[in-house]
Amino acid sequence: MFVRNCWYVAGWDYELPPGQILAKTIADQPLALYRKQDGTAVAVEDRCCHRHAALHLGEIEGDCIRCMYHGLKFDASGRCVEVPGQSRVPERAVVRSYPVVERDNWLWVWMGEPARADADLIPFSVGPGDPDWDMRPSSMRFEADYRLVLDNLLDFSHLTFVHRKTFGGEDFAASLPRISRMERGFRVERWVRDTPALVFTQHVMTGRYDMLIDYTVQLPCVFVMRFQVYEAGKATEGPSDGKLLLDTWTCQSVVPASAGECTYYFSWGASKATAGREVGDLLYAGIHKAFLEDKEMIEAQYRNIRRDPDRPVINIAHDAAVNQMRILLDRTIAAENAGLAAE
Amino acid sequence: MFVRNCWYVAGWDYELPPGQILAKTIADQPLALYRKQDGTAVAVEDRCCHRHAALHLGEIEGDCIRCMYHGLKFDASGRCVEVPGQSRVPERAVVRSYPVVERDNWLWVWMGEPARADADLIPFSVGPGDPDWDMRPSSMRFEADYRLVLDNLLDFSHLTFVHRKTFGGEDFAASLPRISRMERGFRVERWVRDTPALVFTQHVMTGRYDMLIDYTVQLPCVFVMRFQVYEAGKATEGPSDGKLLLDTWTCQSVVPASAGECTYYFSWGASKATAGREVGDLLYAGIHKAFLEDKEMIEAQYRNIRRDPDRPVINIAHDAAVNQMRILLDRTIAAENAGLAAE
Amino acid sequence: MFVRNCWYVAGWDYELPPGQILAKTIADQPLALYRKQDGTAVAVEDRCCHRHAALHLGEIEGDCIRCMYHGLKFDASGRCVEVPGQSRVPERAVVRSYPVVERDNWLWVWMGEPARADADLIPFSVGPGDPDWDMRPSSMRFEADYRLVLDNLLDFSHLTFVHRKTFGGEDFAASLPRISRMERGFRVERWVRDTPALVFTQHVMTGRYDMLIDYTVQLPCVFVMRFQVYEAGKATEGPSDGKLLLDTWTCQSVVPASAGECTYYFSWGASKATAGREVGDLLYAGIHKAFLEDKEMIEAQYRNIRRDPDRPVINIAHDAAVNQMRILLDRTIAAENAGLAAE
Known part of the structure; x- marks a missing residue:
């Protein structure tokens, strides 16, 4: 696996x-x-x-x-x-x-x-050592199949539900992102326009905003996302024409220890050009709270799957990237097992 | 199972x-x-x-x-x-x-x-909501096969040994009760005559008494018992001719969570006509203490059985109801598995 | 096993x-x-x-x-x-x-x-009840295959490494002991000459010494050792010609509870002729500290072996007694399983 x-x-x-x-x-x-x-x-x-x-x-x-x-x-x-x-x-x-x-x-x-x-x-990422970014590194242990965490990252509709109190955003579930294939993974892009800020920042960001979510997930388990917040603009297609207020990267890697346990390494941070230390503190606290929400949900899901591993799933529109990544993973593993080239 | x-x-x-x-x-x-x-x-x-x-x-x-x-x-x-x-x-x-x-x-x-x-x-029982009875509900977790708890309930000879310091009563082991078949279980009846009170009540009930133990155990795992205490009478057969001093119900259900874990829901309470709140307090404390005795015994028994599941048992006279209930359970499960009517 | x-x-x-x-x-x-x-x-x-x-x-x-x-x-x-x-x-x-x-x-x-x-x-040993010896009994639980503890006892080269801070002694790893076969086990003898005292005793034994290590390991898992300390003498073969300063026994037994758990019973003590109570205190503290070092090492080794039980080993010169004892154990068990005489 x-x-x-x-x-x-x-x-x-x-x-x-x-x-x-x-x-x-x-x-x-x-x-x-x-x-x-x-x-x-x-x-x-x-x-x-x-x-x-x-x-x-x-x-x-x-x-x-x-x-x-x-x-x-x-x-x-x-x-x-x-x-x-x-x-x-x-x-x-x-x-x-x-x-x-x-x-x-x-x-x-x-x-x-x-x-x-x-x-x-090695996938591109932005490290805590980068002088232009205030990246804060951390990690967390999940008692779950690492692929369930990959699934989670490839379907942001869960933000609307799992992270309703931390990230929130009705749009994530209501609409579909643009998904494109990379050599060893997928890219997922979405503009959310004229919307309130992420819930955990709403005490300091009280207006309406355009937000860019643009991330890649690459084998085996590396997630790198550019997340940007703009003043709500007038553009309805392409980049926002509002002013860039906050520019961030989050770099994450879900590393399987064994079939049922993985370590989640992650960072989140803003460009020093768009934010001060206090924004970094806020992002750091926010991502921990949200990932504990993921942890509770995914560990319970994993226990359900272990109890009855052969139960079928139901596919919905939001599963597109999830399913494509699973196919890529399965094929890559099968090719390795067959002693063939892995790509 | x-x-x-x-x-x-x-x-x-x-x-x-x-x-x-x-x-x-x-x-x-x-x-x-x-x-x-x-x-x-x-x-x-x-x-x-x-x-x-x-x-x-x-x-x-x-x-x-x-x-x-x-x-x-x-x-x-x-x-x-x-x-x-x-x-x-x-x-x-x-x-x-x-x-x-x-x-x-x-x-x-x-x-x-x-x-x-x-x-x-649904078997008859008396709930904590019944205005005529002071029923106190509770529950406890057993790390054991639920059938071992059923066995326990179907053989009250264990009161003499496991509950020597809480319930006590030499008669339970020395003599056999009357067992009769019901549609989905068994009824067990016994009069214990001219005997001291249950051990945990002896500080308030210092005389000698006749006691009725009359209970049913029904599929899958419901136990309902009428327990009554009378002044020691002269009758040697049939109901006591002493005065009714205490009239109680206890309703219990042993619910399997999995093969090796079950939840024991139980209540015990006296009729408001024969007892005040303090008797309810006494029964409530008594049943918890006694069920912790059962828990220790049954969990150790379960560990022994898991270590070597195929060891044969020895049957004794007190096992009559235990064995009949196991046969009823096994037949019911086999019939279900065969896709047949379960009764 | x-x-x-x-x-x-x-x-x-x-x-x-x-x-x-x-x-x-x-x-x-x-x-x-x-x-x-x-x-x-x-x-x-x-x-x-x-x-x-x-x-x-x-x-x-x-x-x-x-x-x-x-x-x-x-x-x-x-x-x-x-x-x-x-x-x-x-x-x-x-x-x-x-x-x-x-x-x-x-x-x-x-x-x-x-x-x-x-x-x-029953192998010879010296008990805490022996009036001539100040033997102190104890025990410890290891989450490991008992045979790994036997291996440990049959190769004292580990003293140089595992017990570097407690026992120490470069000679244990650098040279090989004399090993001889017994009816149901092995005898291991070694003179270490003109050497500092065991590390944990160096605050009171500051000179140079000759030391005798002479022990037997017998089926299933009994280890009895005579450990003696002499003033450094001039003899280079046979017993030391220095003055006997400390004469001790340590008796140990590694008892398997199950495949992955054992209890280690042990004692160590000096003859009352060569030492007072405070030496007994020192030995007692020293052996506990050292056995906790063994416990950490052996439990981690056992986890590695459980993860991949079929990985081959590499044999080195110090494994002579280890391997012979394993062969004796395996043969004895095979003979028992075949219903034959066990010796």
Whole structure:
């Protein structure tokens, strides 16, 4: 149920300070991450090849990691370079290592064939380190199939219902967005015009506005959205002709730990040109409240599905992108399983 | 392992105030209960037909319930009457609804074929709303197969042992009651004569008494008992000829949530003609203490059975009603499974 | 995965005061232990033959145990001697009883065929009751396959790594001990010479020392070690010729409750001839701290193994005793399963 040949977010860069080992599980694979002396991040399987002890309980020595059960030492490529009590290192003494790229303050790990790891496949995003944007990073744990969170992101009609008290907006459910296919995902665009602000901002934004929602969802599970608020303009097609009041990005990644558990990494932030710190505080509080609403809904949905996995679904108009993404996911996984190229 | 064509208790009426949605699971079926504008209780499956979201996280609109994930709206019969974003409602967009009858302050839900739901099959009981009786309602969760609780109710010899410090009574184990067959269950009767009061009442009832225990256990899991205390009389057969001192009913229902979990709804109370409030307080405290004794015993028994489900049992004389009820249950379930009439 | 025909430690004697019933699970078998009037310990299956109620919720009557669900009474051999409500006791009404021997303050229970229970097979150990030794008993729960703890005990190279801050000692990983076969296990011996004291004792033992580590591991899971500290001597082979400063025993038993859980019973103590109470306090604190280190490491290892049980291991020189003990265990279990003699 997981795509292998793709970049997964293993965490925010601040989760991995030098000298510490970070344990993460992605798509049923336990990982131990650490930094080499030059700061480069390394990911190896969190399982010593000797007797399966957890390497995250180990110690960093230079660019190497030592298992602190019986002392086997591995270099950053996963090759064993020392076995206490003997001079010869068995050839098979290797732990798997995973390509890692640090970009936009995310630790990206390639979970598939290392030879196919192409950093150009990492989706665009805006990190908390970007000096022009006040991005605030966070994360949350969902006890659910990660695909249910993807579904959620691909159908914003739920804003009208799940987030009625936080985001709100009748238009999300009443009308359909424009959906277009990308190489490894989908783009969803929508202008909402002459409408009140998002509910959680209405105490400071009391007028009527045009809003742009423009996002991509890409394999395996990366969501990046431009959300802009304009003064309500007169245009009824194309971009708003009102004044740009607020320009924001939100970058999100839903990373499966196992079949029934995922970690949701997310940020939201405004351009420093359009907003001050207090707007960042507001967005940060707003997204947490809204994602807890999602969490409650999706975890209950997942429990229902687990209870009776074979029950059919009913499709409605808003499911278009949801269904297309599921087809893309299923095909990609099937192709990988068949040993074929994944795209 | 569950009878379908029967009335299950889904809760006490006070658990379902107007405007609120109550989630309950009965026999592996998740239910969402709510009240229509006229107060009538409704039960629908707690699973939206669209994407399996939980309807108990929804909202009541008039007599309808709206799924607050993507906004599908269902009437009290479970038929979808609105799909946001489209004018046409798919024909298959239906959630299952269950017949509900509110009687004696219990919410009775029919879990089988709706056409067979006959309110006359609801067993007699005395509710907390009855003005002549001071019935106190309560409930408790057991981590056990509900049939083990039925077994417990059908063999009062356990009072002598499990409830030695609360109910007590050597006679329960030493002698056998009279058991008779009913259409959908069993009746168990016993006179205990010239005996001390139940242990937990001995500080106020210091003499010797005759006691009537007269109860029915009916499919699927309803127990209703008349318990009366008389001054010790001279009669050795038939009703006591002593003076009636205390007249009580206890109404109980053991409702399976799943194979290994059940909810025990129960009440106990005296006639206002024979007792004041303080006796009600005493009975209420007594039954809770005793049922916690049952809970400890039955949950440990259930763990033993789960560890090794195929171990044979040994039958003793006190198992007569227990075994007959199990046969009735098994036959009823087998007949249902075979698609035949259940009686 | 368990040897049956052997003596398992069911607990320390102080866990079983007269008049109380102790519940323990060994190798998936639930046991109820109690003492007869003469103090002799009895172990019966913790499951009444009638309806599988837990006997540890029962009561002791003389030398018998009564099930407090429906009152069946069993003698110390497990034979039912009373069934309430009937005069005849069914012949099949028997609960399994297990041979018990109390020795060295441990309750030893034979989990296999009673006829093969030979007290001479109980391994030698030194109990807290021994007047010449200040042995301190304790226990700890591990969420792990008991064999992983056995592995741990059979390879002291882990002291260098897991216990670097508590025991320490570079020599354990750098050199190999002498291993010899016993009838039902292995003996492991090693002299460590001219070395600092164990880390947790270095505030009081500041010099350099010779140390003897001499232990046996016997089926199913009993570890007994003589640990001695000498003034650093001049001998490079055989016993140290330094002065004996500290003479200790540690007796340990790793008892499987189920496939994934075990109880670790252990003691450590010095001879009263070589040490006072404060040394006993030091050893007691030291072993707890070190075993918590083992617990963290082994439980994480067990989670890794459960996630992917079929992953191969890599063998290194230090695995010699580990692998031999696994072979002995597997052969013994296979022989038992084949109905053959177990040795």
